[in-house]
Amino acid sequence: MSRDVLAINGGDPVRPTLLPYGRQHIDEDDIAAVVETLRSDWLTTGPKVDEFERAFAAFTGSAHAVAVSSGTAALHAAVYALNIQPGDEVIVTPMTFAASANAILYQGGTPVFADVQPDTLLIDPEQVAAKITPKTKAVIAVDYAGQPCDYDALRASTEPRGIKIIDDACHAIGGAYRGRTVGTLADLNTFSLHPVKHMTTGEGGVITTNDAEYAQRMRIFRNHGITTDHRQRAQTGGFFYEMVDLGFNYRINDFQCALGITQLKKVPASVARRQEIARRYDERFAEMPYVQPLHVRADVAHAYHLYMVQFETERMSRAEIFKALRAENIGVNVHYIPVHLHPYYQKRLGTGRGMLPIVEAAYDRLITLPIFPDMSDADIDDVVRAVRKLEI
Ligand SMILES: *Cc1c(COP(=O)(O)O)cnc(C)c1O
Numbered sequence: 448m449s450r451d452v453l454a455i456n457g458g459d460p461v462r463p464t465l466l467p468y469g470r471q472h473i474d475e476d477d478i479a480a481v482v483e484t485l486r487s488d489w490l491t492t493g494p495k496v497d498e499f500e501r502a503f504a505a506f507t508g509s510a511h512a513v514a515v516s517s518g519t520a521a522l523h524a525a526v527y528a529l530n531i532q533p534g535d536e537v538i539v540t541p542m543t544f545a546a547s548a549n550a551i552l553y554q555g556g557t558p559v560f561a562d563v564q565p566d567t568l569l570i571d572p573e574q575v576a577a578k579i580t581p582k583t584k585a586v587i588a589v590d591y592a593g594q595p596c597d598y599d600a601l602r603a604s605t606e607p608r609g610i611k612i613i614d615d616a617c618h619a620i621g622g623a624y625r626g627r628t629v630g631t632l633a634d635l636n637t638f639s640l641h642p643v644k645h646m647t648t649g650e651g652g653v654i655t656t657n658d659a660e661y662a663q664r665m666r667i668f669r670n671h672g673i674t675t676d677h678r679q680r681a682q683t684g685g686f687f688y689e690m691v692d693l694g695f696n697y698r699i700n701d702f703q704c705a706l707g708i709t710q711l712k713k714v715p716a717s718v719a720r721r722q723e724i725a726r727r728y729d730e731r732f733a734e735m736p737y738v739q740p741l742h743v744r745a746d747v748a749h750a751y752h753l754y755m756v757q758f759e760t761e762r763m764s765r766a767e768i769f770k771a772l773r774a775e776n777i778g779v780n781v782h783y784i785p786v787h788l789h790p791y792y793q794k795r796l797g798t799g800r801g802m803l804p805i806v807e808a809a810y811d812r813l814i815t816l817p818i819f820p821d822m823s824d825a826d827i828d829d830v831v832r833a834v835r836k837l838e839i
Pocket of ligand 1: 518519520
């Protein structure tokens with residue numbers, strides 16, 4: 448049998464155009480909802496913000512949802528709600544987008560990195576327990592790739608000490624852990640509405656919580672630290688407002704929330720299609736011992752924001768595999784460079800290689816394969832063919 452020549456060596460790529468790793472899904476009803484709001488009286492904080500927050504709270508089964516301008520703003524608001532201050536330590540996973548840890552620094556807290564479990568790359572509850580000190584105020588867990596962390600195990604070491612948990616659930620809307628929905632797993636749960644995520648408002652974010660006081664604090668925080676917003680003042684006919692703390696302009700607007708309302712309805716279908724794509728990948732990669740998908744625990748519903756594999760081979764480096772797959776027009780990526788290896792963190796906190804051996808070893812073998820609801824079965828075949836072509 449003649450061997451297919453890799454595109455990187457001059458062969459034909461498996462497909463003529465680049466398949467991205469993720470992509471938004473926008474229908475006519477999404478467009479109509481935005482246009483309708485543009486014709487209404489409210490462009491910024493108006494009735495659509497309330498309506499979206501109520502719908503999001505109901506979807507996740509939380510008492511409160513607070514919508515903000517990005518997932519990063521959501522993390523910042525959550526850290527603020529917990530009153531993290533200089534001198535406080537917050538334990539965080541290194542296997543995440545930098546924003547998860549940056550939010551701690553925004554409030555003057557100190558990020559403390561805990562290593563991950565080797566099979567799931569989720570924060571390891573035993574490593575978290577080992578990093579707790581009298582200064583520890585919170586843990587930021589990330590439901591990496593869309594798989595919820597082991598919150599019962601995390602709570603066992605944190606709850607008795609009054610340490611709170613933030614779930615950075617930016618990958619995991621529509622997922623579940625032991626029958627509980629993502630959005631209710633931690634004291635505060637944060638979501639991103641960026642176009643590569645399950646649903647989008649262009650840019651946007653949400654925090655869910657069952658704690659009314661946290662919700663109120665975050666509503667003030669997103670509006671400069673001011674106690675009433677413009678719309679509430681219009682309703683009461685008053686001019687009076689007070690700034691009670693230093694906040695930010697982290698508001699989301701009404702046409703974004705109009706989009707959020709229609710997008711939210713599509714999350715179950717998006718998650719179902721992502722799970723279907725993952726199942727097909729799993730089946731095909733079972734025949735290729737050099738491709739190891741991340742382990743999925745039996746007690747979760749995985750939301751599959753990302754489909755991550757590790758390449759178990761000495762014949763090609765991750766950099767070579769990445770280049771070869773890109774040459775085949777497969778839009779592979781790497782999620783993530785562990786946060787403690789970023790130059791800023793190395794300089795500011797003195798972190799670096801050797802500190803977290805499990806996440807560092809995983810990172811060296813990690814590749815993100817395309818997964819998004821509009822991917823066709825032919826697209827899945829292209830990815831599988833490109834990986835098989837490597838013959839490593
Ligand atoms: C996307 C993402 C964020 C940041 O969200 P933005 O909306 O881009 O600010 C934070 N944490 C994780 C894990 C993410 O995937």
